[in-house]
Amino acid sequence: MSDAKPETSNSRRSAASIAIAVLGFAATLGVGFYAGQWIKETWFVPAADLEEGVRFRADLRGDEPQIGPNDALVTIVEWSDFQCPYCARVSAPLKEAIADYPGDVRVIFKHFPLAGHAQASPAARAGWAAHQQGKFWEMHDLMFANQRALLDADFNKYAEQLGLDVARFDKDRNSSEANTAVDSDHKSGSKAGLSGTPYFLVNGHNYNGALPAKQWRQIIDYELKAVKVLQDKGIARDQIYAELMKDAKATRGGGGGAQGPAKRRPGEPDPAKTYKVPLDARPQHGPDDALVTIVEFSDFQCPFCSKVNPALEQVKKTYAGDLRLVFRQRPLPMHPAARDGAMAALAAHRQGKFFEFHDKLFANPSDMTKPTFVAYATELGLDTAMFELDLESAEHAQMIKDDEAVANKLGARGTPAFFVNGRFLSGAQPFESFAALIDEEKAKAQKLVDAGTPRGQVYDKIMADAEEKPGA
Template identity: 65%
Template sequence: MSDATTPAPTPNKRSPASILVAVLGFAATIGVGFYAGQWVRDRFFVPSAKLEQGDRYRAELRGDEPQLGPSDALVTVVEYSDFQCPFCAKVTDPLKDAMSAYEGDVRLIFKHYPLPGHTAAPPAAQAAWAAHQQGKFWEMHDLLFENQKKLDDKSLEGYAQQLGLDVAKFNADRNSDAAKAAVDSDYASGGKAGATGTPYFLVNGRPYSGSLPAKQWREIFEYEREQARQLESQGIPRAEVYKAMMKDAKAQRGGGGPGKAPSQRDDGPDPSKTYRVPLDARPQWGPDDALVTIVEFSDFQCPFCKRVNASLADVKQNYPNDVRIVFRQRPLAMHQQARIGARAMLAAHRQGKAWEMHDRLFQSPSDMSEEAVKNHAKELGLDVAMFELDLAAAETEQMVKDDEAVANRLKSGGTPSFFINGRYLSGAQPYDAFKALIEEEKAKAQKLVDEGTPRSQVYEKIMAGAEEKPGK
């Protein structure tokens, strides 16, 4: 038979059922792959939790705080959080994920801990409290963390409308003395419990901090649940386990929290305004004619100051010619050796190695004794005798005091804080937060250059029209 008379092969037609089976099989493969990948990541790449096995501390609870999980849970997590803190937002999903694996055995109690310098955090906390009065705290909680860059008054009211709240009641509640008192009470509780930053947790009274991954939360829950079960086995009713644990818990771990209670704070810098921030020949990275100047106020023993260095490294990489970073000292009173670190960087600055000292200090924040910083100086190849003289010099201490005076004038109480061409940015923000403000200010600066201002005079020009300090 010739090719011309050979019948064409009949195409294979797949039935709808076989197509459905194939799709489901593909989806199952994807699902198995996802969970297998998650298992591999948790097993080999996420370190195990460092389990706290020491003293327990009692969180002061009013009894009206927002709660997820049953009151007779074997594990009680008290969270101190700040709606303007990026790490608080980051921990929400891992924490909920871990709790889902211990349904019925873990409860989460939320308490407000708006940090100094986070000017939008107290109003956001009061808004969440107001939503709680209408049974929608957790829904508002999620909206606030999803929209951390939009915590202004108009946005807060918009979230209430979005959640179907009685807006008139919401506005009255969030501006009430009761709302302020509740947030202040939570803040005082956190200070006594040992919170100096956020997020901070007491898990059955044991302290943890930071945006821990789900694997570590599960390990913490497992450990504390076993501890609680031992009490159950001794005849203590499940609903009384937490109370029994707290019977011998310590009443105080910290010194009361950084700064004033939220309702007692002065208005901080307005992020929409430009403030006059002098440079005063402080340590500088980047060219003198940069279009954008970032003045950083930092503390070498502040964990959030250390964390933000990753974002600043991205800034340096992506804006080598258009951004300069000027470092000013803001050692907080709660960090006992931070002042030595501040003087060490300034002493190293006199020998042209401020940033090398900066990096060494952040690498070893737990030991910032004079002996430790002298060792850093030796390892960096500095003239150690000269370094020791500068470290102890009254002039160096005065420079630290001058930096603190500038920060106080600007009402920048916490660390880290930044002024980007005079615009305020607070906290250990991700790179994208820096990028957004840098791009905005860079465009304004370029316009000044196009109109005839030399690049080297852009910052001076901006400062000429800047406000001296926040407030009326």
């Protein structure tokens, strides 16, 4: 015979009350969470700083990863780096915002691996390889979710997880086509005025940083208002972006003028201003009385420093006689052998062969060892005994430290960084970006000469009125 007591109506009501209370508490938590989110976004997220006026054109190949239709009314071109924490942070808010505008917004993704992120370039190539099998965005999400696991084995694991043909994926990510696509994206970012990631052109208006969803909605709404004006004029949806780009600028950066100054971080040099950049008898190509002086801060293991060299060669040929290029060392901490390369280049400079040695180092940045340096010295006909002594020179080590101190004072954090008659130009810029700034500064310098300043004193004259360092 059972001892269990029959369930009473009171006990049933009690259980039901508890269940209702639990559900009510959970609902309250849920409502409280969403209410809190609404309050936070409404009252504590500032309004977007909307860009107006000049639009800038992104170089598009047509094969980039894309979300949204080709006839979208708002086109967001994004440059990103898979090791950049801010790039990872912006992904969810951007997706959340564009979900509110089905069919009206498209996002086009372009790679911009930064020099300080060793695995960003391999990750970009892995993203490109996944795109060849229609799985870019899935790979994009996996790599941003696992920013500390971006080695070759990790990429193949992600490819297998996504059901890709791993052998094809492995071949594609190591192909010259992958390098070409990533380089193309990087070049387009430089032309668009990028100084950091994430960076965006929204119907040609520039924005950067990990913007919250609220600000993205405000930006999109602002662009949709401008688009409505075009639609009212009879412009078809699939022609809207092309219409906006008709009067867009091809390049952004290199200072003010019609393009306007680029946004910058605190302590970063303003491209519209002129800064005091000392020369200090550093390696130089071109005459002392050149009208335009470019001071370059560079790192022999930086891939972007290598990429900019063809543009610099074109600059030297185009402006021969009117331009000098002064090289200052900026070995970055993530390139452990770059300082050795700098020491070797300065040792070659002692014997008048800096730029010849410079070319050899950039041609083989993975081998920065003493035997290789000595082999280069032999090939260049240097006194190898003197060269080996100079490899350990305390004077050269101090020169590098002095160069780093100058770069820090000027706010030139990355490489390559350039100052054109004191005007800042950042990154692996194309020839056109250099030419635009050189032409502007050359015209100013010629006015000084016409007013009586000797050519050999032009740079000193410009520096006399220049700013010591960027403001906060």
